[in-house]
Amino acid sequence: MAKPSGPHDIGGLEAGPVDRGEHDTAYWEWQIDAMIRLALAKGLITDFAELRDGIERLAPEDYENLTYYERWARSLAYTLLDKGIVTQAALDAKVAEIAARQQAAGIA
């Protein structure tokens, strides 16, 4: 088999049993999903290929350990930062704000 082209290129690899547990989509996951659809609809991202590129740039351990919508979130961040639609400073500040808000609410 050809050498995998990235952490996403796993077809044909050996792997363990398939965990068939079901997963209810959490509301924040729907929000990420909607953000991607709206970012496409509004032209903030060109197409899904851009997002996949972001996912394929993830470090293999991140690809492995992040959940599905966490990967999309990281990918969208790469893309929007690259395009200057969002700045790193604004993103860092907002992440800190959310973390503080969650801590205050006893979530984190």
Next chain:
Amino acid sequence: MSEHEHHGHDHGHDHGRTFQPDHAEPVTDAARIGLALRELLIESGRYSADEEQAVIAKMQGARPENGAALVARAWLDPAFRARLLADGATTIRELGFDLSPTEFTVVENTGRVHNVIVCTLCSCYPRALLGMSPAWYKSKNYRSRVVREPRQVLAEFGVELEPGVEVRVHDSTAELRYMVLPQRPPGTDGWSEERLAGIVTRDSLIGAQRRLDAGS
């Protein structure tokens, strides 16, 4: 499959049957980045919370039952079945399901062929028709193995293949989504379209189940 039988313990709440925790709010760094992006885009007017609501409502309306209805109609209406197999995208668009810009191909199970769907590189799935794909469809182990040892994976899912049945594995892409047209089970003669649709499962539309249960 019962959603509950996978785990041998009873939590008495939803977390017991998830492969990843369901939090009302994201508490990992990566998920917080996603939430932060969302708030920044809404605050800067890139999209509104109302638009977000509308998109979520629309996507939550996509369900396996939509695919089941197509299958039941195909079983009863040979002309519809032929159109669905020949040009899935156009046929479902006429019924109000739009997967564009992606193509949509329906592959038919027969006594000699079993089809199963995967997306090895990603997790492409006819979401706008069938809703969220199951967690296992997106899992590394399914994506890795089903193209390498489909019969073994299918056996683990409880699929019994008659001797000599050919297995076709379809790897979805960004441009092409698949759905399986399962076989109509015996014992369903004279059934209404609605009743037939009721026995078509999500997993059978992916090919992770071969025989549908017509009940007793």
